[in-house]
């Protein structure tokens with residue numbers, strides 16, 4: 687990932703910080719992560735959140751099984767893994783204290799439904815955070831996304847720019863904080 691996205695070691699560690707910036711130390715509430723993928727980025731963070739009640743979702747059973755195995759190997763037992771679509775979340779409204787989405791919004795096909803649902807299931811005062819690819823920061827990476835990531839259905843347009851993401855989040859959330867490392871934006875905001 688570091689190589690593909692032209693992230694130095696320093697950039698990569700900043701990228702991880704910006705991705706998980708919305709989760710307080712010793713968090714012990716309800717957290718929804720969508721999509722978890724294989725959990726390669728988030729499971730190490732969950733090692734430090736033994737009292738949190740975590741639900742990790744992904745559309746793909748294959749990814750979910752890999753995440754489940756990785757969690758087992760890391761002896762994590764406070765995570766529930768669920769298959770599901772971000773556009774149709776099987777939870778009551780205002781159920782979670784944190785909704786985390788790492789590298790999801792540049793993949794989701796129905797982005798409006800994803801924004802609506804992640805907002806709906808979050809409590810008032812809760813935190814929506816994570817990171818996503820943003821266009822317009824690096825011509826080569828934008829070319830790579832268009833001609834490789836989209837071609838193999840890894841990414842789905844349209845994508846936000848830093849500015850349009852800020853505008854979009856400010857319409858539905860308060861205290862919006864956006865950070866930027868190369869072609870990634872981190873976001874932390876409050877409902």
Ligand SMILES: C[S@@+](CC[C@H](N)C(=O)[O-])C[C@H]1O[C@@H](n2cnc3c(N)ncnc32)[C@H](O)[C@@H]1O
Pocket residue numbers: 720721722723724725726727743744745746749770771772773787788789790793794795
């Ligand atoms: C780029 S991976 C990111 C995974 C992980 N957060 C990471 O950064 O390693 C994107 C994931 O989104 C999942 N996905 C795609 N569309 C989805 C949807 N509508 N609902 C839930 N998950 C979805 C895919 O199955 C895939 O595992």
